Amino acid sequence: MTNLRRVENRPRIPFKRAASAESIRHAAAGHGLLRILHVDDDLNQLMFTKLFLEECGPEVCVESVLIPSEAVGVIEAEEYDCVVSDYQMSDMDGITLTHRLRERSNIPIIIYTGRGSEEVEAVARAAGADGYVQKEVDPRHYMGLYAQIRQAVEGKMPFFMKK
Numbered sequence: 001m002t003n004l005r006r007v008e009n010r011p012r013i014p015f016k017r018a019a020s021a022e023s024i025r026h027a028a029a030g031h032g033l034l035r036i037l038h039v040d041d042d043l044n045q046l047m048f049t050k051l052f053l054e055e056c057g058p059e060v061c062v063e064s065v066l067i068p069s070e071a072v073g074v075i076e077a078e079e080y081d082c083v084v085s086d087y088q089m090s091d092m093d094g095i096t097l098t099h100r101l102r103e104r105s106n107i108p109i110i111i112y113t114g115r116g117s118e119e120v121e122a123v124a125r126a127a128g129a130d131g132y133v134q135k136e137v138d139p140r141h142y143m144g145l146y147a148q149i150r151q152a153v154e155g156k157m158p159f160f161m162k163k
Contacts, residue, residue, distance in 0.1 A: 033061045035079065036149060039071045039097060040064075040086040040112075045135075049084070049112075052142035053149075060146070068092040072100050080107060082149050087113030087120060095127045102128040108152035112145060130155065 036053065040046050046064040054060045063080070065071045068091045075083065083101060085094040094111050101109060108131070111124040116134035124132045130152040133145045 032059065033081075034059045034149070034153065035081050036060065036062045036084055037071065037074060037078075037080045037082070038062050038064050038084045038112075039068050039089075039094070041066060041068060041089040041091060042086070045086070048139075049142070049145075052139050053146060056143060056146035068094075068097055071097055072104070075101060075105060075107065081153050082108040082110065084110045084112050084145070084149065087111050087115055087124070094129075095123055098124065098127040098129050106156060108149070108156050110145070110148050110152060 050062040068089045087094040109129045110131040111129045112133050114135040121132040131148040
C-alpha cells in the first residue's frame with residue numbers, strides 16, 4: 001500500500017553536502033532526478049506529499065524521513081537537491097533543523113507547514129530557509145510546492161549554469 005521508501009534500506013551514495021552543480025543543472029534542465037528529502041513526523045503527510053509531488057514531474061524523486069533528528073545524518077550520507085521540512089514536529093522543529101543543516105550545507109530548504117502566517121515565514125527565512133509553503137487540503141497546492149522547490153534549486157545554481 002505504501003509507496004514510502006525507508007532511507008535506511010537504500011544503498012548509500014557518496015557524501016556531497018549539497019547536490020553538485022552538475023546534478024542541479026541536469027535536474028533544472030529536466031535531464032536527471034530532482035531528489036527531494038521530505039522531513040515530517042506525520043506518516044500520512046509523508047505519503048501524500050511523496051505521491052503528489054512525484055506526479056508533478058517524471059524527474060521528481062521524494063525520499064522521506066519520519067524522525068527529524070535523523071535528517072541531518074541522511075543529508076550527510078546521500079545527495080539531495082532540496083529539503084522540504086515541516087515546521088512543527090515533536091522531535092525537532094523545522095527551524096532547528098534548518099539551523100543544523102545551514103551549519104553544514106547550502107542545500108535549498110523549504111519549510112512546509114500547516115501553520116501559515118507571515119511570522120512563521122519570517123522566522124523560516126531568518127533561519128536560512130529558501131522558501132515557505134503552507135499545507136492545504138486541496139491537492140493542487142502541490143504544484144505550488146513543486147514550483148517553490150524548482151525556484152529554490154535553480155536559485156542555488158551558479159549564475160553561469162542557469163539557462
